[in-house]
Amino acid sequence: MAKHKTPLLDQLESGPWPSFVSDIKQEIEHRYANPKGVDFQVPAECPDDLLGLLELSYVDGETHWKHGGIVGVFGYGGGVIGRYCDQPQKFPGVAHFHTVRVAQPSGMFYTTKFLRDLCDLWELRGSGLTNMHGATGDIVLIGTSTPQLEEIFYELTHKMGNDLGGSGSNLRTPACCLGESRCEYACYDSQELCYQLTQQYQDELHRPAFPYKFKFKFDGCSLGCVAAIARSDMSFIGTWRDEIRVDQKIVAAYVGGEFAPNAGAHSGRDWGKFDIQKEVVDLCPSGCMRYEGGKLEINNKECVRCMHCICVMPRALKIGNDRGLSILIGAKAPILDGPQMGSLTIPFIKAEAPYDNLKEFVESVWDWWMEEGKNRERIGETLKRLGFARLLEVTGTTADPRHVQEPRHNPYIFWKEEDVKGGWQREISDYRSKHQR
């Protein structure tokens, strides 16, 4: 039986959606009943006091958590976030309520054994409350006390073969889609690249030296299952540079009704006969398709890789064969400045082991940001402040029309003397020979 009255929180349970309040109440009952006789290492009333503290915050209209702390595991500057309550006498179960971030497996493929071991560990040494998964994609274990941290870290690393994730001014836990493991649209092995860069940049992940957080995300294609373009400072998005493969016979089969469009999705109601003109050609954002005389034609040079046509007719249209990825820089949520989507920086690059070309690019971007970035400034903000041309310069990237988001607006190319033949000096007589005064 919960020890705190929580009328304001109870109201949150009345809506149509699953409620975190209900979930925490379930854990409160479970911990008090303790059917497995667990020797809880943090107080059994931890979730109970959590709800009590939250109710108090709702009543007061202000938080009762203190700001940050020095806790962590030895040698790591990330992965643990210290949280202390400012009412420890009233709510002793959450006097310490540290968060532990744990790296999720690539593509979030779990064995049931791993999940059971993780839950057992967190029931014993934590509050029992988890967040699967945090916004960055990692496993978030919420609520433990300082003496438990090294114990948890030992269990995770030595017995479960896992590691802490990133927090603070670190490389954050990299996240990827499930990629080639299950998806025919994957243009590169997003899981492998995610794993390789995670291994390569352990120091950046665990020991903070950046101006602020930095996130990698890996989408196997532009459908963006991990929304890299919106959520990561550096997005790796699969693409191809040849042509969409078209099987005209199967296109005809879709038109004839032999195959359900969208692989049978949206079949909950009758949308009528499949209309390729209306449902595919007219919806192409760059207008690069036409369907005439029973033949689908694509002007691939104008294709912007939205993949709508491929999604509607996946049996007939396939991604190209010359595959790689695009790199975008600077997406972020609004904190200091407004929200930003990533800016296309590398339109196409091959993504093959050992990924030296990608690592070289990553490090050139970091070197610049670590040198020029202000404290608490995301790279997207540095990019806006110092200009896209500077990013191209420091990464050795040649300016390209695909870098221009909107023509005639916010131009980023400023000529330098060394870029111009003859520099700023010229013979006026040469000029006058072609141009009258």
Next chain:
Amino acid sequence: MALVYEEAKATIIEFCNSKAKTKSKFYFNDFTALFPDEKGRDVKKILTQMINEEVLVFWSSGSTSMYGLAGAGKHAEGED
């Protein structure tokens, strides 16, 4: 010029102590500014060694990280 650990450590400790009246935690950039001719990664190696020797500690709000001398500043009960 390569950094000599003991010298760099002394410079860092002196810097932290000189600011002790107003600050107990410092950004990474505060330390790179002490060694303008050195690469950030080399300064990081010094800081990492000082962390491993428990001369320095990390501080984190969750979103931002800082470094401070062990024991400096106020800490929540149970942190020291």
